[in-house]
Amino acid sequence: MLEIAGLSVRYGSVHAVREITLNAVPGRITAILGANGAGKSSVIRAIAGLVSYEGTMKLGTRDLKGLAPNRRAVLGLSCVLEGRRLFRHLTVEENLEIAWRFGERKATFSILRDAVFTDFPILKQKRFIQAGLLSGGQQQMLIVSSTTVRSPSCLLLDEPSLGLAPVIVQQVFDFIVRTNREFNTTVLMTEQMAAIALRISDYGYVMRQGTLVAEGDAETLRQMQGDGRLSKAYL
Amino acid sequence: MNFAATLLVAGLSVGSIYAMIAITLNLTYWTTRTVNFGQGSILMLSAMGTIFLARVGLPLGFAVLVAVGVAAVVMILIERIAIRPAMGESGSMGWAVSTLGVGILLQGLVARYFGSQAVAFPEVLMSSDLYLTVGGIRIGAQYLLVFTFSIITIAAMEAFLRLTVWGRAVRAVAQDRELAGVMGMPVLGIILTSFAVSGALAGVAGVLTAQIIGTVDPAFGFNLLMSGFVAAILGGFGSNIGALVGGLLIGVIEQFASGYVSTALGHGISMVILLLMLAFRPQGLFGIVEVEKA
């Protein structure tokens, strides 16, 4: 679904990502692991179209070259960016609506919104509250829901567990898995916490200082974590 | 009492125009964090344009519409020529100087080809002689009309921003441009639209002011812009409620200062308020203090 080859991202002379190649297999959950500074966020930002990059990127059959972020979104790409970003002055419902409105609108808003409320009843409770006033965990729920309300074909997540209590992390990750299962959404997520990512991923890549140092299916990577090879790769 | 009432009415009326100007500044500030320092010339352009078009034979109402449309188009050009290329250049000095330059250029062009004298502005909305008598006080009808018109426009804008999806999209772009793009919103289109609306609104403000003052000259927009800017700062830059409250306050204060003390104080007092606000409370009445994390 998402094929990336020879991806390089530079900020001025800082070579954040050095020619990596990876694939997010359709319908599967793929993880990019690594410590901070490894370049994971830069990969996501490049796919989202927020930074310039070298290399090829294909979503399905479509080449993403030169497309602005909103054009990529229209092609079915949906991103959860790093840093718990949402529209703080809009209410929960407005955040969902605006996300839906500029998405593919495969179903009516009320249906999709109600699905979100079923998954996260707390959001229904707070639907008319400004997003900025929610707790961190609730915000992340809203952010993740804002992407699924768009019925994306490919979902990108950048460190979704960052700063969240384990209980919330579990809820969010369950949600991701359900979405993947129900709608066959391809998921590509970066995550520092290998353990949690590997619980739900099918395949994983490990990055370090901008390059890929390991890859493999979830079971292989779990073994690596078990015997300490993974932390060697990280640290 | 009569006198005070007259001043109050005039103040609210002019103040509502200041509020509109402040909102036009807000619009571009939201989407691009820039402010058009030549906005005054946009006001002047639409007022002058109306006069010119009326002279050439266009029906007055139509002339106003076209002039306002031209103002909108000029704003879009400003975004392209003066703002976008200058972004990132030495902080804000680049676009501040650029937009100032456009303002001077437009003013210079108009002065060169239409003369620097004040020109009479045809009565678009109504005759300036019409009065209403309310509670024994004579109030110029045009003031009421301008006030009502401005308030309606401002209310419509607020309604648009709060109640419609595209209005929320504008606010979304203002808050987090990257996120808006990633969510599928056409960011560039929204920016350009915000500039066009800013220009159109400034055009309307220009016409309304010309209606009240009665004459237009090339330098006419600059003082308006300054008062509009003070209104924005007083209310809190970026806030529409602030713009409204700030505008009305400045309008009334200026009129009272002018009426009871001297015209000089009327001109100068809003500048004094500007300096005081910047010295003691730059975020204004309704603004939020931005805390910087290194």
Add this chain to the structure above:
Amino acid sequence: MKAFRSYLSIIFCSPQLLFACALIIFIAAPFMTGAQQQMVSFAIISIALAQSLNILAGMTGQISLAHGAFMGIAAFTSVILVKKLGISPLLSIPSGAVLSGLIAWLLSFPAARVKEFYLAMMSVGFGMIFSEVVREWESLTGGVMGITGVPSAQLGTFIVFGWVVSTTDYMRALVVFALVMMFTLDRFVRSRWGRALFALHVSELAARSIGIRSGQIKRQAYFLSGALAGVAGALYAHLVSYIGPESFEIHRSIEILVMSVVGGLGSLAGQVLGGIVLTFLPLQLEAFADYKFIVYGVVLTLIFVVMPSGLAGVLLDPPRFIANRFRAQANNVSEKPAERKRIVGEEILRWENLRRDFAGLTAVTNFNFSLRGGEVVGLIGPNGSGKSTTINVVTGVYPPSAGRVFLKGQDISALPIEYIASLGMVRTFQDPRLVGRFTVLENVMLGAHLHQKYGWTEALSGLGRVTVDERSALDRAEAALSLINMTEFRDSVVDSLPYGYRRLVELARALAVDPDVILLDEPGAGLSEAEIGRLKQVVRHLASKGVAVLIVDHHMDLLAQLVDYVVVLDSGEEIFRGSMNDMRSDPLVAECYLGKLDSNATKAEGAHA
């Protein structure tokens, strides 16, 4: 083209030429017509005005549209003092200038608190207030009518010590003034204060972190700028024999801005060019008057896009910021600054129970730490662990919410950044905040700012400690440069260097401060292998000299080669302290980075098998 520019620069920017020009005008004076004399006089005044704006806008980055008003304040003051009180112009002109300077100084206070573009509006607003005051205060200023019959050479009423000054003499006096002004400004720009202003413009935070007192300097720049505009204003008044409110309104400020920008912000020679071009052009091209504002408008609209460095950027070599006479000594590092005695192993930096909260989030808590001279310690942790916050709190960017920080035994918990720097602690940033137009040497010399002692009057006059201080600062800078092995690049303009080199230059700048403790924020990011090698060398050298080094980074391999031990933060708390090797195999650290691996891990419901 480059050769042409160098040639032009040699001719145009040499002091000898300036002197020769002045001499020629001086001698030719009596043979010039009245109109020619006026033109030269106007040109000189325009140059002075451009220079005054350049101090604020070009050097410090503070845009101003109030310089017409600063001109006017001094003009009216001088005229009133001479005309109404009979005071000598030799006294009234400086008095006017000082008043302008003081008022500009007052304006610097609100200016410090606001965003850049607010400054422009603020200055316009001030100009408008001045205009209204002049128009209203009829008894003093003549109101709208202004003051005619200003004592001037033209009217034969400009009298100094009983001597009636002719137009020829006035012009000569202006020439002398111009010479003095240019030499003074040149000295200023090549002094620690001039350089500090440029540093401020680039990044106030970075400047403060090497000990530059940003608030104080900005205020002084405002004073100097206002005073110079005032001198020009007063001289103008006594030239044209009439002043009124419209002489000093926004049009004037805009003209000054155009001159300054066209000439080239940040360049003294540029201001001269701008002043000359915009004096002669209007006078030569009669048609110009009609199109004046159209031309100004076009220029201002496009200049930052087409020609950001103005005429000076196109025609001349870039200006330099170290006086040449000090450079001659630069290559023989004769008198080395006395080496500070540091005791390896003595505690230099300590913090206790450090805690920092932000709106509902605790970034750091319960952090205790002690750093000794000669130690190199790494501070690491996953995203959001509190590393940057710690550095910021410790260096004074913001105060701790609880707990205290001690530097060499002194409580520095709530002290401002520049003060902490002067006590011996310096930090580097994730992006090098150097002055792009400065050479490597000029940038590194900024680090020595703290150690130089001469003040503004000495900087302007060139007397006193200047020579001694500049030379020793140069020595320090050269020493720092040789430490990072970049001596051969000393005269390269920083903007032309690759990123890695720039980071090293920033490091050298911090070294020039000669700190007791240095905090490096991700020093390895973006560095090539060779550059990392130099970084390592520097760190080892520092440690051997007894300097304490704290490094925040993600580059584990780099840290492994440098640090004595490492501290790991997770969610604001310390979870490990020990050697790199131990860290890598520590289960707690692994868990904080990778999460806890359950042995009976079942996937969340509904996931693929």
